[in-house]
Amino acid sequence: MALSGVDNIARLPELKKKLLWTFLLLAVYRIGIHIPVPGVDSSALADFFESVSNTLFGLFDMFSGGGLRNLSIFALGIMPYISASIIIQLLTVVSPELKRLSNEEGAQGRKKITQYTRYGTVLITLVQGFGIAVGLESMSSPTGASVVLHAGWAFRGITILTLTAGTIFLMWLGEQMTDRGIGNGISMIIFAGIVAKLPSAIFNTVRLMKAGEISLFILLLVAAVMIAILAFIVYMERGQRRIPIHYAKRMMGRKMFGGQTTHLPLRINTAGVIPPIFASSILMFPATLATFSNVEWLKKVSSYFTPDSIIYNIVFIALIIFFCYFYTAIMFDPKGISENIQKQGGFIPGIRPGVKTREYIDKVLTRITLWGAFYVAAICVIPILLIKQFNVPFYFGGTALLIVVGVAMDFMGKIESYLISRQYEGLMGKGSKLKGRH
Template sequence: GIMPYISASIIMQLLTAVVPALEKIAKEGRAGYEKINQYTRYGTVLLCIIQGFFLSLWLENKGNFFGMTIVPYPGFLFRLNTVVTLCAGTIFIMWLGEQIQERGIGNGISLIITASILSRLPSSLYQIWVFYSPFNPAQRQISTFTVVSLFILWFLVIVGVVLFSQAQRRIPVQYARRVVGRRVYGGQSTYLPIRVDMAGVIAIIFAQSVLLFPSTLATFFPKASFLNRIFSQFIRSQGLWYNLSYVILIIFFMYFYTAIVFNPVEIANNLKKYGGFIPGVRPGENTAKYLDYIATRLVFAGAIYISLIAILPSLIMRTFNIPSYAIASFFGGTTILIFVGVMLDTMRQIESQLILHHYQGFMKKGKLRGRR
């Protein structure tokens, strides 16, 4: 699928903030963006080759399929065919997403992922219908109260995700008034927005990758019963230890990602350079400490919110006795975060296009008005 491209994009984004050479390239405008995008494509192909190779090894292992032979002719040709097929599919989806982004509205890759999420919605609704069995109460696995509660919870979760996705702390900033000749510069007041969830879904993706790695490693060593026993008890999906490890990793990656992308020292220096200051805070080092203090508190609140959304499917399965994880996953986790985030971003871009073409936006006023 598209996961190798997403992983490569996240890794490149982190490297851009850490490696000075990549950071310099990223600041070169359009040419720098194209260069970083090219490196991301190379990283995508590399990840496809690695994942395709290990997937072919997993398919060749009879122990993963209760002794059944899935691959009749294992060996070099099968592994090469698997790698080439997976790489071709990922590259095609990557190219398709770039075409949507260049010729349409919105982030192409994100829209493809959202379409994939929505395509699973009818299947989940059908599973709810089957488990509820309105015409055969004897086979009913979930009650009417559970069905109604699930839809109410789904609505409340979407509202909560929208509110937290838009939430930000606005720090007031004032600029000193300067007189150059007969003109007066500065003197205006503005604000510095700091989002509550700076990392967002990236922290969940990192945490999932770390949790999946041990269990994936165990499948390649089926004879290591000791490792398999540890991984089955500790990394068992929807279990207590799994969710606890999940939350700890999400909190860690929230702080880790924020520390990389949010640099209070650089922001404080830029404010001081252009004559800006935060009322009641001295410019320079004190401003950097103040911004770091605010960001740390916001990240903790955002980490609790992201962690709750991430483990919500597991809580729903345990609370309402939902037999299918596919149903519960629509009420939390990466599914709801990606869906709401992409929809909000697409709406903002549509809004900007409407205003650009002299139409009144629809996000605040709720009506369109032609050009005059």
Template sequence: MKKLFTTLSNIWKIQELRERIVFTLVILLVYRFVSHVVLPGVDATALGDNQKSGILGLLDMFAGGSFSRVSILALGVMPYISASIVVQLLGIAVPSFQKMQKEGESGRNKLNQITRYLTVVITAVQAVGYVKTQVPKEAILIDPTLFFVLSTFVLSAGTLFVMWLGEKITDKGIGNGVSLIIMVGIIARLPMALYQEITSRVIVDGGLIALVLEIVALFAVVMFTILIVQGVRKVPVQYAKRIVGNRQFGGVRQYIPLKVNAAGVMPIIFAQALMFIPTTLTQFFPTLQNTWLIQFSDPTSLAYSLTFAFLIIAFTFFYTAITVNPVQMSDDMKKNGGFIPGLKPGLDTSSFIDDVISKITFPGSVFLAIIAILPSLAVKFGIKSEFAHFYGGTSLLILVGVVLDTLQQIESYLLMRHYDGLMKTGRVTGRTGVPAANTSGSSAVI
């Protein structure tokens, strides 16, 4: 405990770090305040119980509840995330985007600008769909045509405002702006979910022991998730000695950290999108309802869980294959005078890296599938669905990943000023698997 207070004191002593933390907290408070502002022309009291489920519930989670509140920030950062994913995939398939990725800082600036423009287009399309389908007609107080035009512009401006807040946190705060905004939206649900679970167990069911077991199980799941997020396979790399003037460069052994879960949370999101198809079909076409579709529409059923797990494993391999390029890693290593001991640079090196990635991706994908279906298992054991979301899935992975990245940024500030880090031994590592080399933050999404 003394170590903790000493570390917090050291954090407050560093003026730049203190200012960045305060700035980040202020921006997050502004975001949470604005997220409760309802669209103009909507009667908030007429919304009633507007809770969402399925894929809309997932969007509502990322938006911090703004989606169901018909807030001016209802679309949140999802259009920006969608645009970032599209640009990332274009960087794999389109040569001009590949060229920009290799141009360093100027190329990244061009890609960021393209992402912003694409965000505007996606936001406008989603805003039209949201106003048409998600705003109850009985809650509209003004002329429907005027409301449609006004709300489309307001929702688009709201998403751009959230995107701007995220970039400000990345530039002037402690980094990971968009990810922090998503995390705050998810964590905002935890107090109410925990209160409902405590009320259900202690007051209604009288299961104090069951509540304690739930908390212990949640702690174990979080620890397991941290292991998956931080797990890496270190590949040794030897760099040739170079003498420039009177100084020697290279000649030391370093490591390439290949992540066990290189795909992050994206396989779960893709798999969830496909698993929502049966539910959508039964809603729009009631005549299609049968035992088969009902099973695949129930997240607690065995058929749903097994199919969900299989899709996550498949998407993990797919997303890892398109985002991790062993050939490029081998070429970059060769250009910098590096080689893996016992292997020739070039084809042998890329084949070895590809083989290692294939071997570690399978257990990583299985563990990711286990984490994804844990909320359904929690519901099976009588835990309320609101609280069960924190037992795994996208919620827990995003929370763990963003917290680790944030701690990594703070750790780097402390070590730069020759203060002790946040841990007694070792270093805090984020989702990259290695200690941060800079303190400027990252704009990476989830």
């Protein structure tokens, strides 16, 4: 059945073109990861990252797809853009002007907000680029070799310019992928960065086992836990609460319309992979400044925010829960949905149309979002703590697994929807009901 689904893709030139665009743009991103910033000793930088691989740098490197370890032109990854998006979305809630652009101006308003997000990305990248340039000048490998060959303002200027240009190009690449390819371009870039590191992560784990640092029992236990987590993620990502909706019969001309029963699906995790990405980027931004700074109190504060610390995980969980509710509120409008149901002559059994329907949908959504937030927080935090206890590389974190599974399901779901819309069988055959996240 799966092979017939692949044959269906071959029959659609437009879908093949979209897939080709997606893979070509991802290939451009992966090539750029290996282009280094001028003026850096690559071997000294590699030795330095080897010595701090199990610290917060591991998280930075994961989101940049290995670009930070190489100090490539894409070293900052797409995180500045995500940070700018967070700031703009938070300001949309409190700023009447941004709220008006978002709600009333339609496509033009969204275009304006996107423009503000781009400006914010450039500003954040300039600040982070300067912090990295200054921080690199004070760094050295465990052998004492300086990471920067020729320190000074010339190096700082080149580094800031290169990293800013790289992030802007990466932002453009993600937008092109969204427009011309399949899936969300920003999510696909993060997905590609994580998956590209998988072979080396597996190799390092096997190497640790052969060296006797990890026992075979612990390795099998961790593998079993990861498989169980993957299955749990798939189960929860497809989980939904279905609210029944009845449509009354009505005459239009000589024809009878309505009378059928359908449902309104509410996902347990409406926000998808956005909350852990947003939460991680917020924790990473101040920690980046502190890590590259020589100020003693900043370094002390940074020491409390390592991924295995209690404070880090408490703040991480709180931010995940907040963003689960925040992003769900942005993506899902109970008032608009209740009005549409009422206009179409529909109603929820036992609930009066209008305000009561809106309140009921909002109440149900609030309840399931709480469980969705707990699920996302548990997936992101518990594996980190368990794996840290067993001394397994930090890479195998719940956040990475959630992003990989979520983006993969979204990608497959969009292909599935595209095939079905063209009256072909789904990718996995007739019984497939894989749904993408929109």
